[in-house]
Amino acid sequence: MPESTFGAVIGMWSSSMRYDTEHPMPRENPPNPAGFRTGYVAIVGRPNVGKSTLINRLVGHDLSIVSARPQTTWHRILGIKNLPGAQLLFLDTPGIHESEALFNRHLMRSAERALADADVIAWLIDAGEADHPDDALILDTIRRSTRRVPVLLAPNKVDRVAKPLLLPLIARWRTVHPFAEIVPISAATGDNVDRLEGLLARMLPPGRPLYPPEDLSDRPERFFIAEAVRGQAFALLRQELPYAVAVEVGAVRAREGTHLTDVEATIYVEKDTQKGIVIGARGAMLKRIGAAARPAIEELLGTRVFLKLHVKVGEAWRKDPGALRRFGYAEP
Numbered sequence: 001m002p003e004s005t006f007g008a009v010i011g012m013w014s015s016s017m018r019y020d021t022e023h024p025m026p027r028e029n030p031p032n033p034a035g036f037r038t039g040y041v042a043i044v045g046r047p048n049v050g051k052s053t054l055i056n057r058l059v060g061h062d063l064s065i066v067s068a069r070p071q072t073t074w075h076r077i078l079g080i081k082n083l084p085g086a087q088l089l090f091l092d093t094p095g096i097h098e099s100e101a102l103f104n105r106h107l108m109r110s111a112e113r114a115l116a117d118a119d120v121i122a123w124l125i126d127a128g129e130a131d132h133p134d135d136a137l138i139l140d141t142i143r144r145s146t147r148r149v150p151v152l153l154a155p156n157k158v159d160r161v162a163k164p165l166l167l168p169l170i171a172r173w174r175t176v177h178p179f180a181e182i183v184p185i186s187a188a189t190g191d192n193v194d195r196l197e198g199l200l201a202r203m204l205p206p207g208r209p210l211y212p213p214e215d216l217s218d219r220p221e222r223f224f225i226a227e228a229v230r231g232q233a234f235a236l237l238r239q240e241l242p243y244a245v246a247v248e249v250g251a252v253r254a255r256e257g258t259h260l261t262d263v264e265a266t267i268y269v270e271k272d273t274q275k276g277i278v279i280g281a282r283g284a285m286l287k288r289i290g291a292a293a294r295p296a297i298e299e300l301l302g303t304r305v306f307l308k309l310h311v312k313v314g315e316a317w318r319k320d321p322g323a324l325r326r327f328g329y330a331e332p
Contacts, residue, residue: 038087039119039204044142046134049124050156054187055079055092058197059216080215086201087209091118115142120150120203122196127155127169127184139177150180150203154196159186222249225297229265229309232292233278236285240277244270246317248326254303261303268314278311286311 043051059079079090093115115121121142125135142151153173158166170182181199185192217224226247233245250264267289269275279286290307298305 036085036087036206036208037201037204038089038207038209040089040091040117041120041122041200041204042091042093042115042118043122043124044093044115044138045124045156046126046132046138049126050187051092051124054124054154054156054185054193055090057187057190057193058088058090078217078219080211080217081197082209082213083197083201086204087211088197088201088204089210118149119205120152120200122152122154122200124154124156124187125173127158127161127166142177151177152196152199152203153177153179153182155182155184156187158184159189159191221300222252224300225249225252225263226265228293228296228300229267229289231296232289233267236288236292237277240274244274244318245278246314252301259303260306261301262306262308263297263301264308264310266310266312268312268317270314270316270318272313275311275313 043055045051056079059081079092081088081090123138123142126132155166155169155173161169166184170184173179173182180203183192183196183199185196187193226249230245230247233247237245246268248266248268250266251262252264253262254260255262267278267286269278277285278289280288286309290309294305294307297307
């Protein structure tokens with residue numbers, strides 16, 4: 001994708017401050033068209049129910065890691081979708097589930113903050129699964145965290161379910177909560193997603209657009225660089241160490257007079273043995289991760305990229321509040 005599309009839309013800086021992730025340039029609010037609606041839509045559900053797949057389809061770009069393995073979304077990610085009469089701000093949240101681990105509790109708090117900020121909630125369930133223990137937790141979280149905002153239920157993965165089974169499913173869920181709508185969808189195939197999008201837009205409150213029409217997210221470039229590396233490390237190493245990897249981006253420097261950007265990032269693991277797995281024999285695995293991540297980073301920055309990866313041990317970083325803050329999984 002050319003620089004004028006994806007690379008430009010995510011950056012929120014002038015060219016002289018392109019890589020300043022700490023001090024974005026102020027922006028003027030767009031005008032308020034008559035009848036326009038805008039607001040936040042929190043996409044919630046259990047791990048691996050399809051939230052990231054749905055966000056990526058709605059926005060039209062891969063903002064979130066998608067995997068068959070559960071719990072790959074670790075941050076609250078904002079995806080922006082502009083329609084002729086509405087601006088929908090989708091919040092992709094970590095999967096809500098019961099856990100006592102410090103890292104997972106921080107993920108839960110991130111999901112709860114998204115619910116507190118939402119103007120509309122879209123709750124995804126797996127249409128092909130029976131009742132799950134975490135569903136009661138999610139419903140309780142929704143009831144505790146919302147300001148009486150509309151809640152839309154979206155049974156997902158209907159492409160895997162026989163249609164005669166959907167009506168009893170919908171009827172049963174109608175007895176659980178007074179949902180504003182129940183819309184069966186398939187985020188993977190796109191079935192009924194347009195209808196879901198239209199209903200969500202109509203449920204938003206009136207208001208001016210909060211972001212210019214060219215923006216796709218409020219996250220800085222460094223965040224998506226880190227996610228590109230983490231996503232490939234996850235894809236290649238999910239059997240060996242699926243949840244022990246964090247990524248921190250260091251230098252991002254455009255080479256003057258060239259169409260090349262130098263990017264340095266550090267992959268953190270929790271044990272020395274894991275470090276060896278990430279590096280691989282003679283650095284082979286680290287090279288594979290870099291080669292797989294580079295195309296997405298080049299698409300993002302709109303230049304060729306020289307990507308240099310390091311691997312460090314951050315012992316038990318998922319249990320370290322300081323490390324969680326540094327990697328962006330907890331508030332400062």
